[in-house]
Amino acid sequence: MPRTKQVPAYTVERQNYSGVQQTVKYMVEFIRQGQTRPEVRDYAIGVIREVYPHATTSEIAAIYFDLCRRLRYTRDPATSEMLHQAQVTLKNMAGDCDDMAVALGALVQSLPQRGRTPSALGAVNASVGSPVEVVTVGFDSRGAEHTHTFVRVWDSQSARWIVLDPVAGPMVPSMLKRVSTYKTSET
Secondary structure, rough: OOOOOOOOOOOOOOOOOOOOOHHHHHHHHHHHHHHOOOHHHHHHHHHHHHOOOOOOOHHHHHHHHHHHHOOOEEOOOOOOOOOOHHHHHHHHHEOOOHHHHHHHHHHHHEEEEEEOHHHHHHHHEEEOOOOOOEEEEEEOOOOOOEEEEEEEEOOOOOOOOEOOOOOOOHHHHHHHOOOOEEEEEEE
16 A cells, blocks of 8 residues: 655744744745635635625624634743744634734635725735735834734725734724834735
């Protein structure tokens, strides 16, 4: 009988941490990869199954609230920065802010959305997943390094950006008021 090769669920890459921008670079790549993973798309479809078709705002909200309810915030080890692909975060149902942002971005982008996108993001009548931006923020007015990340999603139905931050949850409005610096990175 022929032997089949075991493919690892994920790989571990060890390297020196060189800051937030390195993490954001990987986050953007993991969101792009995750949107086409069957287990990510299957999860998203399972969540929106009861949502009225083409109700994109409701689909985004359903995915967000499902993850807020089910994912457990779990910090990285004390001396390490870890970043998980979307399918790993969904399998473990745990992660920190960057893991949750990757999962949310990949889930939302795995679902097609028709409609107008902001002109700065390209095509007017896109039929791909919602544009997603990774947002990093700092709360120190002196410009200290950004310490938190989340995603915001363009919703063509409401023609506005929607902040998705399961760590802040219902505290998103007050958290956003405390932000002193921020940067976005388009996926």
